[in-house]
Amino acid sequence: MAKLAFLGMGVMGYPMAGHLAAKGHEVTVYNRTAAKAEAWAKEHGGHCADTPRAAADGAEVVFACVGNDDDLRSVVLGEDGALAGMDAGTVFVDHTTTSAIVARELAELANDKSIGFIDAPVSGGQAGAENGALTVMCGGDSETYARVEDHIGCFAKSCRLMGEQGAGQLTKMVNQICIAGLVQGLSEGMHFAQKAGLDGDAVLDVISKGAAGSWQMENRGSTMLKDEFEFGFAVDWMRKDLGIVLEEANANDASLPVTALVDQFYHDVQKMGGGRWDTSSLMRRLK
Known part of the structure; x- marks a missing residue:
């Protein structure tokens, strides 16, 4: 049993903190909207x-x-920030999807106070958080990571140290690049199937068992065919993530033409009023 804190009671943080408490840890939570923390x-x-x-x-x-780079800085820095209340020898674990720049920046400030820092963005969405089945990609030193791996395991099915501080965020960028291309391809495939007069569910059943199969197909294909998008990982958040990706790509000279194009497609969805729709709503843009 450990004494832990969790900052951010959104759709991800609320259940993640719940899994820590369910394992017997003493957990104190904070949320900008106090009512959510009180409810937790x-x-x-x-x-x-x-x-x-x-x-x-x-x-x-x-x-x-929390939400983004600025939100993270707001809960970490300043007189009322987490670092001001932490003792030497403790560890800060950030599950926010942020830039690698802010991860390294905050890690340096934490290290100056002899506080460990792990950047640990997650994949798996709200369902993964609720079911304790997230995938967590971490950046930091191995000794610090070893101290928190079991705690992260309370809400993760997979957790891995990817390299030094910032490597977790860079790995999450790869994840979002792959998702963007997959969802656009799936949208076009399902759109084509409907235009061709095929039974979309039958098509999904067949091709999901072959080389075209993916998590997106298994979990989003049928709802895309039904034109259902009022759930899941919001387009607004995906655009935030892809903005981070494209900024990093500009810095490291990576060529991401498909990612840049899909980012603009998500912008089209936002203009349609779909900022809070699931990322699979790319299909609606094709109609």
Whole structure:
């Protein structure tokens, strides 16, 4: 049993913190909208705090899962930030999808206070968080990672150290690049099947067992055919992630023509009013 803190009670952080509490850890949570933290504490028997600093006070490990680079800085830095409440020898684990730049920046500040830092973005969406089946890709030193691996395992089916600080975020960028291309290809395939007069569900059943099969096909193919998108990972968040990807690609001279194109397709979906639709809503753009 450990004393832990979790910052960010969104659709991911709320269940992730719940899994930590279910394993017997003492968990204190913080959320910018206090009502969410209070609801979590009532449901899981933990504690809630008014500031990130108060949540982090006395915690051995502080986890965070917030929105973007600026949101992360807001809960880590400053007089009321988590670092101000953490002791030397503790560890900060960031599950937010951010730039590798902010991961390295905050890691350096943490290291100056003898606090460990692991950037640990996740994949698997809300369902993965709720079911404790996330994939977590981590950046940091091996000794610090070993201290938090079991804690992360409370809500992950797979967790791996990918390299030094920032490597977790870079790996998540690869993940988002692959998803963008897969979803666009799946959208075009299902759109073609409908235009050709085929039974879309039958097509999915057949091709999912061959080389075209993917997580996206298994979990999103049927809902795409039904024109259902009011769930899942929002287009607004995907565009945030792809913006990070394209900025990093510009810095490291990677060529990502398909990713840049799909990012613009998601922009089209936003203009259609679909910013909160699931990323599989690329198919609606084709209609």
